Amino acid sequence: MPRISSVEELKALREQARRELQVRLGTGTRITVGLGTCGIAAGARETMQAILEELERRGIEATVNTVGCIGMCYNEPLVDIEQAGMPRITYGRITADKVPRLIEEHLIKGQVVAEWVVGRMAQEANNGPKS
Amino acid sequence: MPLRQAASRMRELSLHLLDLLENACEAGATEIRVHLEENTGQDTLELVVVDNGPGLPQGANEQAFDPFFTSRRTRHVGLGLPLVKQLVEQVGGSISLESEPGRTEVRLRVPRSHWDLPPLGDIPASLLAVLLREGAPRLIYDHVVDGRRFHFDTADLGAQLAGLPPAHASAAVRLREYLRAGIASLYTSRSSTADESK
Incomplete structure (x- = not known):
């Protein structure tokens, strides 16, 4: 991480983080x-x-959808998160108690929760049919 | 997941209802009607789910209660029916299935206060789960408790959601609260039904 040497740099960094957060939290987010x-x-x-x-x-602001059986019954409950500019991530065994951390890390911080991931689809493949 | 394990986790009637509704959606139904009637005097609870999907193949009605049967080419039938049949039989109730192209009806009747009958549970959450499907069907829900009635039809959704699609998270929460209030009113007051005039 770069060293911050002035208040102006800190302000600029904060503004950049705020803009990135806005992009991530825009209506382009879909949770299935x-x-x-x-x-x-x-x-x-x-x-x-x-x-x-x-x-x-x-x-x-996000869209929440439900679908029928996705096919990995042993990993239920399954949750898919799609965001503009990012790969589609499928998380497995997401019980209700895990949701706050999932939202915090994936949507707020923009970090994938690696230990819960059961599938990942590149952004360009997102427009194709779901498997 | 083994059938016995799945059955043990379906701890609310509303989860069975959700499963039946999901089956109807997977079958391609564009309209689903749910009628839930409770009569405390007669100690009965009746649930009827009717959809306009393609229906089961001819002669397959009985097989639909078999957990190892599926007719996925024409209609997706999951574990919903076998599980709900098991529950109904456990409490001495009755269940029937009638299916023809364009109309499938599941009807169950159980003793409302039977010790082994799970609670109704979170009906609004189950209805909402169906409404959050992409291309959700029209859902018409009628809930009657001792003659008091709550009526809900997705065709009338606009006013409740202020123009937002149900899948939008904040709209979904608003919709769920509306359903909760409507259903709760059935148990609290004779004069505060959400839509008694319909």
Whole structure:
């Protein structure tokens, strides 16, 4: 990390971070929750609710969608996060208690939570059919 | 997930309802009607889900309750029906399935206060989960408790959401609160039904 040597540099850095945060939190964010029987039984509906509540609490504008069985039943509840300019990330076993950290790290800090990732799709592949 | 494990985790009737609704969506239904009626005097709870999907293949109605049966080429049937049948039988209720092209009806009737009947649970969350699907079907929900009625139709959504699509997080939260208030009113006051006139 570069060393900050003046208040002006600090202000500039803060402004840059603020702009980056705005981009990440723009309406380009889409979160998808799998709600097949496997997902429902694993608590995906509660995960969906926790996501909505966390987004509301933090004032984050995002679209939340549900889909049927995604196909990795053993990793339910599954949550997909898509953001403009970033690869689509699929997280597995996202129970409701994990949602605050997921939102904090992925959406606020822009950092993928590597230990929960079960799939990753490059940005250019996002426009194709879902597997 | 094993069937027994899945069944043990479906701790609310609303989760079974969600599963039935998801099945209807996967089948391609564009309109789903849900009628939930509770009668405390007769101690009954009746749930009817009707969708306009393509229906099951002819003669497959009985097989639909078999967890190892699927007709995915024409209609996706998950574990929803086997699980709900298991529950209904456990509490001495009845369940029926009628299906033809353009109309599938699942109807179950159970003793409302049976010890082993799970609670209704979070019905608004289950309805919301369906409304958050991309290309969500029209959902018409009627809930009756001892004659008091709450009616909800996604065709009337505009006013509740102030123009935002349901999938938008803040709109979804608003919609869920609207549903919660409407359903809660059925249990609290005879005069405060959300839409008694319909």
